[in-house]
Amino acid sequence: MSHTATEVISVVHSLPGRLRLRVPQLAHYPDGAMWFRQQLLALPGVNGVRLRPEARSAVIEYNPRQTDHASLYQRVMRIDWQHHTDGDYEPEYCMADNLVNVGGLALAQFLPKKWAGLSTLLLTAPTLQEGLHTLSRRQLKVEVLDALALGVSMARGDHRTAMITQSLLTLGEYMEQETSRHSDALLASLMQPHEHPVWVERDGHSIEIPSSTLVEGDVMLLGPGDNIPADGKVLRGVGLINQASMTGESVPVRRERGAWLYAGTQVQEGNIAVVAERVGDESSTANIRRFITDSLSQRSETQQVTQQMADRRVAITLGVGAAVFAMTRDVRRLASVFLVDYSCALKLSTPIAFKSIMYRAARSGLLLKGGRAIEQLAAVDTVVFDKTGTLTMGDMAVTDVVSFDPQNTWAERLLAIAASVEEHSNHPLAHTVVAAAQHHELPHINHGEVEYVIAHGLICELDGHQMQIGSRHFLSEHYAIDFTPYQDDISALEHQGRHLLFIGLDNKLVGMIGLQDNVRPEAAEIIAALRAGGIQQVILLTGDSEHKAQQLACELGIDHYYAQSTPDSKVEVVRQLQEQGHRVLFVGDGINDAPVLTQANVGLAMNQSTELAQQAADAVLLQDNLHGVTTARELALEAMKLVNSNIKITEWVNSSIMLAAALGWLSPGASALLHNGTTLGVLLRSLSARKKA
Structure with a gap:
């Protein structure tokens, strides 16, 4: 292990709900900043993170009712930087950055040209530096165009236009990041595992400890109503175990010495002692943390496509600018063209639209894990329901x-x-x-x-x-x-x-x-609503007998059913549907549903589902009813409609602005205002999706 990985993270200051750390690793692993941010967001109680890699600073906002600064610091110290992954990290902006730019704009307006140039250069330096860095890697991306636009304006001595451009760029980034911060924090907080006390036998004494502190070999003392917090074997006693979350069977089963019990199931009757055998990194808590980390870094196909579109439009803008300058030798026109690019709106509006919809979904009782889940939900044509705990109440x-x-x-x-x-x-x-x-x-x-x-x-x-x-x-x-x-x-x-x-x-x-x-009272209504919303077929998978499955299918108007299903056969049914060209949404709740939740194009877990099912799913219902299934579909369709319309608006409006700039109808200042105004308009349109009824 290198010496840099072992440098000590130190506390700069702490207040209830806020902790600032000095993190030397941020300087040694600058490409690991995004990975580190995701690790922090996955910690219990954390609801906000702000990093300054160049200053080796990390500010963590947390819920004091869930954790404290000492516990949080210990968890941060245990993060292993040797397993970090590299990724692009965009500088994080705060409101102070926008205020500084406003001050810079005022200076550019009122100071003598020489001093105005100095203040403008200082404030635009990060953007110029990022453009040069991107160009040095032989990448023609939006950062290059931003730097060129600023550079041409400054070369012309038009510091006011340069500061307007810098201010609007920073404001757009701030709005996107602020939305992302709120959405990521909400996602992380909703996915935090719920801890509960458990009695264990240690050194001949019975003590009560938090479930998160269980270690392998602990003897858990469980009685009626207790949830089983870790996988293990029964050491003594006889119990009636409710395994509905695992098997889908609502009738409890007898378990005695030597029997294996799964975390997430519940003791219905009897008192038993269980040896914990799967804890720590093998536990569902650790799996959930890993899932949070993955889901926060996940980029949807649409985001990737719009990012590629944005980068391609950079070349178009550069080409148009070069052609205009070659024909007119007019630097003013060149600056006006360079100050128009499609990429800002394309790059920023899509993730904001997705995060806005995710935020609204969460407020409606539905957790959507990233843009990919939204894309896939909008595309599904087949819905497959598990029975127990899903279509029925359990x-x-x-x-x-x-x-x-x-x-x-x-x-x-x-x-x-x-x-x-x-x-x-x-x-x-x-x-x-x-x-x-x-x-x-x-x-x-x-x-x-x-x-x-x-x-x-x-x-x-x-x-x-x-x-x-x-x-x-x-x-x-x-x-x-x-x-x-x-x-x-x-x-x-x-x-x-x-x-x-x-x-x-x-x-x-x-x-x-x-x-x-x-049967859930809303089940038939939800199935009818799904059909009205474009779903072609609804299928039931159940471990029940043929007669029970047929009766439920007839009662709810389900197209097809598969009785006596096993976890493997459920996966096979979904796989066959996919091979036939269908895009499948599976709705389930048990441990045995995890494989099929993963196999489906979209997996949706019920509110009372196990932690394993929730981490395997792409979406989780936060309320104990099926209304979230139709809500998920409706929100996904709305999100994709918003994204596609934003792309069209960006294309048409910016093309018009660029044409006007090329014809000399717009000054660089007007070009910057119109272009950035369009970008902000599209961003605000995406943000407004958070508040729609």
């Missing part, structure tokens, strides 16, 4: 109560009995049964002590009889209850996609309760 509702002994246990009494017993359980199906009884205002039925068999069911005494409530397997295997006489009724409900809960009395089947996934 919980269930009672739809049927069937009594096989109506004289003694009629349907209402059966539901009342089941609810009276199930109220002692925290199982989600039990909550559903109790809620149904309360909805129908059924009375509480007195019963004896309830025994809960984890992952199987409940047993209790009722008026001198033994009652069993649970799965078919529980009643048939443990109590030898015969289901054969009622198989037709059972099959009929199964074919309707019901999940069945059976009730036995003295080892005889007396009834069953049918439950169904609770």
Whole structure:
């Protein structure tokens, strides 16, 4: 490791919410400044960063409720500069830069020419230097044209025009950067992992620590309602684990010693000790940080295309200027032409338009990760939905109560009995049964002590009889209850996609309760709106049986469905659609959805989705409903319409200004004002997208 990489970063000063650091590495790795900025924005609590590489200065703005300057400093010290990546870094402007330029414009207007030239040279030096640096690398880019425009004006002694040009250039850059800073900070803050306390066993003692401080080998002590903060194996105890975020199955599963548990799942019942095996750099928190870094540096195809267009227009402007000078030998006309370029508006308006739409989306409850996500959303023609937690709420509702002994246990009494017993359980199906009884205002039925068999069911005494409530397997295997006489009724409900809960009395089947996934009330409306917005087909992928998948597809008006889907088969379905020429949006929420979220042209993760799903997705819903799916599509179409219209406006207006300049109708000052005014107008038009209703 080189000695420069180990130079100590020091604190210059700190205030609550603001930290200024001296970073020697910024001088040794000037091309790594953008990488360093992204690393800082990915730190927990950071909501703003401003760098001055030439001064080795970094100012970090942070939320004091999430972190403090000591913790932040330690995290900055751990950033490994040996892994930095090179990239273009544009000098960051602040309001003071604009005020200085206004002062310079006043000096150019009122000071004697000699002194005005000195102040103008000092203020335009960075732009001139950047142009020479770009030219030295044999690149014909906008920086060269800016430097030439300023140079010609100064050579003519027109310091006022030079300062007007410099002021407008700086103002445009400031507006673009300010929008980018706000959008990047919002993106970073929304994607910060949420920490929570966890009890662990260390040195024979139980202590509570933040989940971010877990280390490999920690024994996590987890009980009902606890989220599992790290991947690991069960060391002791038996628990009922809600794995809906991982498998899409809303019914919890039994897990005991030796079983593997995933971070993001939840303990529904029981108390278990779990050995943490994937923490630190392998954890989802570290993955999210890496994703933030990537998403902030991601350039969309449109941005790349407009940047290339901007660079090509530089050559056009230079060519027109050379032709005008060759024919007229008029330096004034040459200056007027050089002060018109298409590149400023093309280069700046596109990222501002995207960031404005990203900002507005976030305010509407939708996180869009960069311009690429917006481009792809505007182009999709097929939407693929996962089921559990996406089209459904992840919980269930009672739809049927069937009594096989109506004289003694009629349907209402059966539901009342089941609810009276199930109220002692925290199982989600039990909550559903109790809620149904309360909805129908059924009375509480007195019963004896309830025994809960984890992952199987409940047993209790009722008026001198033994009652069993649970799965078919529980009643048939443990109590030898015969289901054969009622198989037709059972099959009929199964074919309707019901999940069945059976009730036995003295080892005889007396009834069953049918439950169904609770479909989101807005699901059908959203699917219809997507079609109205140009989507050609809507597809359902689910791990459910054929009957359940078919029923849901018919209910919501879905074109095609794939039942009993696995994570691999979901990816294959999306891949086949893409091979047929379709551009696919996939909407899902579980760990098992991460591969298909990545495979799709656009992956959209639900609000309650796992951290892994959110980091794999291109967009994340911040509210627990599907309205964000149509919002995402509408905003993407609006963004692309805005970008394309900005390009046309820039082309037509600047071409007109250039023609007028070439014909000698415009002075250099007027040319600069019109051109830069057009640029600012396009920028303001892009900025206005942030505030539209």
